[in-house]
Amino acid sequence: MSPENDPKEKNAAESFGEMFKAFGSAISEIFDDPSLKEKAREFGRSAAESAKTVGDRFKDEEVKQKFREVGKAAQDFGKSVKETFTSNREKGS
Numbered sequence: 001m002s003p004e005n006d007p008k009e010k011n012a013a014e015s016f017g018e019m020f021k022a023f024g025s026a027i028s029e030i031f032d033d034p035s036l037k038e039k040a041r042e043f044g045r046s047a048a049e050s051a052k053t054v055g056d057r058f059k060d061e062e063v064k065q066k067f068r069e070v071g072k073a074a075q076d077f078g079k080s081v082k083e084t085f086t087s088n089r090e091k092g093s
Contacts, residue, residue: 012058017051020044 024044028037057063 013051013054016054017048020047020051023047 021044024040024042024047027040031037031040
């Protein structure tokens with residue numbers, strides 16, 4: 001079944017693309033360097049476009065496992081960022 005016919009696969013591919021778009025956008029806003037901003041936006045657009053192709057591979061067990069690893073790494077990063085900002089807020093920074 002193709003991603004267009006399977007809502008779970010379509011949603012996973014769309015979410016993947018949206019995640020990279022948001023990541024590229026956020027990075028471009030964080031750094032105040034015009035060159036870096038454009039590279040981050042470019043990365044986000046490219047990854048979002050690639051998500052359509054990747055969607056076909058979500059049914060592959062090996063790919064699913066790799067994405068589980070990616071998800072875990074993203075969670076760890078999110079927790080680290082949250083802890084950093086929580087720690088800074090508690091210090092009054």
